[in-house]
Amino acid sequence: MEKLTWCWLLLAVLNSALAQNKLTTKYFTDGGELTLDLRPPPPPGPLGDVLWKIDGNLVAEWVKDIVPVTYYRNFIGRTTLNVTTGRLVIKDMTKADMGVYSVEVNRKVQNERYNAVWIKEVPQPEIWIRPLTCSNDSDSCTLDCEANITEPAGPVTYSWKKGDGEWKESGKDLDITKNGTLDVETFTCRIQNPVSERDSKPKRNPLLEVQSQESDLRDCRETDVFMSMQKRG
Template sequence: MKPSAGFLLLAVLLLAAVRFAQARIIHSYFKLGSTLVLKPASVSARITSVVWKWDGELLAEWVEDVIPLTYYGRFGGRSEVNTNTGVLEIRNMTAADTGVYSVEINNQPQSQTHQAVRIREVPQPEVTVRPPMCGSSLENCTLSCDGDVKEAEPVEYFWKIGDGEWEQSGKIMEIINWEETQCVKMFSCRMKNPVSERRSESITNPSQQTTRNGATDCECRTNPAARSDIRVRF
């Protein structure tokens, strides 16, 4: 009994779905003038041939004892392929170098491809307090790690509370104005992306209470253990 046309079509679609699931796109970010390093998936056999392509066009090729390591087009003179590992390095990256990079190892195209994406360095961040008149009399306040991140994404945000460790979170941090939170002297934030990172200047805790003579009116001066109960919400 011959399989029906519907069954054959289903089999083809399932095979295509499996291949699509196995395909993997790796986003590789770079800034102008930097060096891009692309690593192929490891192979068990000894490498005897490597072919790299950019947007389907030949970039570099090498076949042991047949074709010497050769680079093509604008990649010549600023690229290097390690024939032992297949790793490709491209120096002095330009905006024109964005695109999809693929590799064949031992005549086998790898399912993973590399999407090269140009991004900017993150800006110098600044902590913005909202509302501007935030103080100890308000129930809560909001701190925002601000800066122009256009063309700098993806960006990660980190916050430093007092002299504590950096903690990864979101762009916005809400201060819950409890007594323990008022013990914190300073806040600062940091932006980070795959090509850079920068931190803000520290700002004074807007909800910190002071006495008439300007000293901090806070239990934490005599009870450091209370610092563990600081209330913030990301």
């Protein structure tokens, strides 16, 4: 019985330690906005005081009837603290604003902390066809969604669209077959991260038959001639 009680006590201590160390990642980019909420929300009733910090340094502070809302250092002029909800909003973010944000409410340190991470917006991607010999004579090919990402971009996802269809999240590469894409004229890929998204230019389906420009012009001339004869008749 004593051993079981000890196990329950140890489990409770471990759960408490894990709660105290809960860290949520929030991504932002240059000129962006960072919004931090109290999690879990405070108990019902008005707040008495709120204190936000970054890496232990003061960001914003408020104590009811004692300290008016006050902002510190480079957060002055671009930060808003809601004394009803405890929400903190910081505008015009820069790489210098990276760090771990924590909050105290009613003189109690909250479990939730935020790791603010700076990332770059994604560049416009481009679709490459593999192998280079892929043509309308091929049975299958691979489309590769390439983007020149040279800076930290955070988690990146890829999506593909067939013609004017819906976007579907997929991998960086898309395998296509002739039988499966006979009714698809173009493919477009999208690259997305937590702060931005960019689309490629549509790429013509390489497995479709290609009419030559001369053939297209000849068809147009024949159509014009036929219409003229119809009018004369």
